[in-house]
Structures are given as structure tokens and as C-alpha cells.
Amino acid sequence: MDQIIVTGNGALSGQIPIAGAKNACLTLMPATLLSDEPLTLTNAPRLSDIQTMTTLLQSLGAEVTSLQDGQVIAMSSHDLNNHVAHYDIVRKMRASILVLGPMLARDGHAVVSLPGGCAIGARPVDLHLKALEAMGAELELKEGYVHAKAPGGLKGGVVEFPFVSVGATENALMAATLAKGTTVLKNAAKEPEIIDLAHCLQKMGAQIDGEGTDTITIQGVDRLHGATHPVVTDRIELGTYMLAPAIAGGEVELLGGRRDLLEAFCQKLEEAGVQITETDKGLKVARNGNGVRAVDVTTEPFPGFPTDLQAQMMALLCTADGVSVLEETIFENRFMHAPELMRMGAKIDVHGGTATVTGVPQLKGAPVMATDLRASVSLILAGLAAEGQTVVSRVYHLDRGYEHVVRKLEGVGAKIERVREQ
Structure with a gap:
């Protein structure tokens, strides 16, 4: 098993290219199941979760080919020969449930294992099922x-989500493209990944209005055709690397970065004293002076502060001047990184869904363990500003x-280096 070793090394300087969005790509890939014509995705990220989705689609009979060092994914579902998504694949990743809507819409039947893939809360799929x-x-x-099963095919209807769910919105949106009649999704998610999926489906011939708002209307069509679509910039990777110079000091330009993907996050960084400048290539982030100020953060659905940046933001606030309060409203169990940061000298008090962080002058390097994807990178960020060496174990989470x-x-x-655990 691999470890990542980080040694505090002062201010950062240079450029970091931002990849296509994992969460967008994992949503776009199942859209191939809606058509018997090819779907090609460009700007794809090269991640283990993408390989898991590839394996799942191939198990259903889809052809999936990785081109240009993995940055292009060419898919075709002209000959689906299996409608069972087996547990052995689905258990690795929650996004696997997104094959359910497309298969059901196209062929009227599907059998999909309940998913796994994360330790940060129950995240039930009941909203997906109620929508269908x-x-x-x-x-x-x-x-x-x-x-x-839907023996006569899916039919248009009104889906009102009791609370905002990105995955359920995505599944329902894909299914509705081939349903007979009009489907209205109320209290729909507004995330950039939802907009990106809608734009791809529109290229395939879907009739969709209202993407990016809380009400999406879909007029079902008889069939969808092929398309080529670029995956939107990964706003979570963007936010993560924006925090690197904020934590370690210096100035870094994030190539391909867009402020509109992360406005609430950018506002919190600026409130903390970090400078963000839009450039012709992306976003430039700089930390001037000796450190950052404490700020309070509450995670919310888009366009609010992303839950997927809460752990990384906590790493920044560990050395901020003052006391910060982070409230996690999206997932339970999402402060598992806090005890690991405390091993590095952070002062954090967790009560339920709230963490109070009292800034300390300096973190100290220590052996720590990643508990989930975003927690793993928060520990790496903390290591950038820590005195001495931080050894992060269980970094397989990071590869997702x-x-x-x-x-x-x-x-x-x-x-920073990646080594085999001794």
C-alpha cells in the first residue's frame, strides 16, 4: 500500500492545470446507455473511479475505449447484452446507481445492486427510486x-424532491429524456455537473429546459443520437489547489479555473484574507502577509459552500488567526479528518455536525491516515504548512x-513524494 510523504517547504509558486470533473464524468458516462449511437467525452479525468465506471458499462455490453492517455473516452451502447449491474462492481462506487435510470428508460428493465463506495454517511438511494x-x-x-421494470416504457410525471439530491436529479433527468410526455423535476439540484449533463443530453437530442434552476422540465423524445462533449472543469479539484498557496503561502495560477463554479467558496477565501484574481488562463491565488483570518463556514447545496471542500477548508483554518466554526449540513460523519489533523497539533472540537477550530501558530508533521477521498487531500494540504514530515497512509482514497x-x-x-509503505 502506498503512502504520501509531505515536508513543509515554504511558499508555492507556478501553475497547476485543473482536470475535468470526476463527478461530471461519472454522470456523463452512463448517458451512453440512452442511445445506440456513439458518445465521446473529452477532457476526462484519469481516475480510479472512471475505471470503475468503465468496467461497469463494459459489463452491461457497452464498448468503452480510453484514448489520448485517458483524456478522451469513446463509448457505444449499440449492443447492450446485459441489464444486471452486479454487486462486485457497484459496491466500489455510489455513482454506479446512475446506470439504473438510463437502462430502464431505454429498454424498460434493469437490475442494479444497491451501491457502496463511501464512509461519510448513509446517502440512501430512495430519492432515485421514488423519482423513477x-x-x-x-x-x-x-x-x-x-x-x-417499465413494461410500456416510462411516462412523464412530476417529481418533487423532499430535499436537494444531485444524484437523484441526474438519474431522473436521464430517465426522463426517453419517457413518454413531459416530466417536471421540482427542487432539483443546480450544480454545474447537472448543467453539464443537461448540455450533453441536449447535444444528443434531448429536450430540456431549466437546467441550473430548481425546476427542470423535460419533454421526452423517441430516441437520442450520438454526440461529443467536453467534461466541465473539476470545481472540487480547483478549490483544493486554490487552498494550497493559501495554506503554504505564495502564488499559484490554476489553469482552466472558473470563479463562477465556486463563488461561495471564493468569497470565504477572500474573507479569510486570500487574494483571488481572474486571468486569461484561469484563476490566480495568493496569500500575502503572515497568515489568514478565521471564518465561519456552512456547507450547502450549490451555489453554497461545497461539502466536498469542507475538509480542505478545515486544514486552512487550523492555522488561521482566531476561532472558526464549520457546520456540515449535507453528510453526517464528515469530520473524520478532524482527529488526524489534531495529531498534527490542530485544536478542533467536534459536536455533531459542527466543528470549532481554534487556530494555532504552527502545525507539526505526523503520521496520519486518510479516511475518505476529501479527507486524504486535506491532510496533504495541512502537511504543506506543517513543520517537519507528514506521512499520509491509505492514500488509495486519493486516487478516486x-x-x-x-x-x-x-x-x-x-x-512531496509517493512511496511504498514499508
Whole structure:
């Protein structure tokens, strides 16, 4: 098993290219199941989760080919020969549930294992299932599998989500493109990944209005055709690397960065005293002076502060001047990185969904363990500003969401290496 060793090495300087969004790509890939014509994605990230989705689609009979060193994914579902998504693949990643809507919409039946893939809360799929039932699907849960059928095809309906769910919005949106009649999704997610999926589906011939708002209207069509679509910039990778110079000092330009993807996050960084400048290539982030100020953060659905940047933001606030309060409203169990940061000398008090962080002058390097994807990178960020050496174990979590993290941070002057655990 690998470890990442980070040694505090002072201010950072240079450029970091930002990849295509993992969460967008994992949503776009199942869209191939909606058509018998080719779908090609460009600007794809090179991550283990993408390989897991590739394996899942191939198990269903789709052809999936990785081109240009993995940055182009060419897919075709002209000959689907299996409608069972097996537990052995689905358990690795929650996004696997996104094959359910497309298969059901296109062929009227699907059997999909209940997913796994994360330790940060229950994240039930009941909203996905209720949305499909609102479109006429007949569902039965047996032995850990969802058995779904729509003998006469899905039908348009009104889906009102009791709370915002990105995954359920995505599944319902894809299913509705081939449903008979009009489907209205109320209290829909507004994330950039939802907008990106809608734009790809529109290129394939779907009739969708209202993406990016809380009400999306879909007029079903008889069939979708092929398309080529670039994956949107990964706003979570962007925010993560924006925090690197904020934590370690210096100035870094994030190539391909867009402020509109992270406005609430950018506002919090600026409130903390970090400078953000838009350039013709992306965003430039600089920390001037000796440090940052404490700020309070509450995670919210887009366009609020992303839950997927809460752990990384906590790493920054560990050395901020003052006391910060972070409130996690999206997922339970999402402060598992706090005890590991405390091993590095951070002062953090967790009560339920709230963490109070009292800034300390200096973190100290220590052996720490990654508990999930975003926690793993928060520990690496903390290590950039810590005195001495930080050894991060269980970094396989990292490979699910960040490509070439060592190379990208090395490129701006970080002292970081990936080694085999002794």
C-alpha cells in the first residue's frame, strides 16, 4: 500500500492545470446507455473511479475505449447484452446507481445492486427510486438489488424532491429524456455537473429546459443520437489547489479555473484574507502577509459552500488567526479528518455536525491516515504548512478523485513524494 510523504517547504509558486470533473464524468458516462449511437467525452479525468465506471458499462455490453492517455473516452451502447449491474462492481462506487435510470428508460428493465463506495454517511438511494416510480417504474428490492421494470416504457410525471439530491436529479433527468410526455423535476439540484449533463443530453437530442434552476422540465423524445462533449472543469479539484498557496503561502495560477463554479467558496477565501484574481488562463491565488483570518463556514447545496471542500477548508483554518466554526449540513460523519489533523497539533472540537477550530501558530508533521477521498487531500494540504514530515497512509482514497496530485504539487515547489509503505 502506498503512502504520501509531505515536508513543509515554504511558499508555492507556478501553475497547476485543473482536470475535468470526476463527478461530471461519472454522470456523463452512463448517458451512453440512452442511445445506440456513439458518445465521446473529452477532457476526462484519469481516475480510479472512471475505471470503475468503465468496467461497469463494459459489463452491461457497452464498448468503452480510453484514448489520448485517458483524456478522451469513446463509448457505444449499440449492443447492450446485459441489464444486471452486479454487486462486485457497484459496491466500489455510489455513482454506479446512475446506470439504473438510463437502462430502464431505454429498454424498460434493469437490475442494479444497491451501491457502496463511501464512509461519510448513509446517502440512501430512495430519492432515485421514488423519482423513477413517479415516472411509472415498478420497483422491487430483493437480496440487495433493485429490480426495476417499465413494461410500456416510462411516462412523464412530476417529481418533487423532499430535499436537494444531485444524484437523484441526474438519474431522473436521464430517465426522463426517453419517457413518454413531459416530466417536471421540482427542487432539483443546480450544480454545474447537472448543467453539464443537461448540455450533453441536449447535444444528443434531448429536450430540456431549466437546467441550473430548481425546476427542470423535460419533454421526452423517441430516441437520442450520438454526440461529443467536453467534461466541465473539476470545481472540487480547483478549490483544493486554490487552498494550497493559501495554506503554504505564495502564488499559484490554476489553469482552466472558473470563479463562477465556486463563488461561495471564493468569497470565504477572500474573507479569510486570500487574494483571488481572474486571468486569461484561469484563476490566480495568493496569500500575502503572515497568515489568514478565521471564518465561519456552512456547507450547502450549490451555489453554497461545497461539502466536498469542507475538509480542505478545515486544514486552512487550523492555522488561521482566531476561532472558526464549520457546520456540515449535507453528510453526517464528515469530520473524520478532524482527529488526524489534531495529531498534527490542530485544536478542533467536534459536536455533531459542527466543528470549532481554534487556530494555532504552527502545525507539526505526523503520521496520519486518510479516511475518505476529501479527507486524504486535506491532510496533504495541512502537511504543506506543517513543520517537519507528514506521512499520509491509505492514500488509495486519493486516487478516486485526484489525478497526479504529487506531480501537480511538485510542479509549484512542494516537497512531496509517493512511496511504498514499508
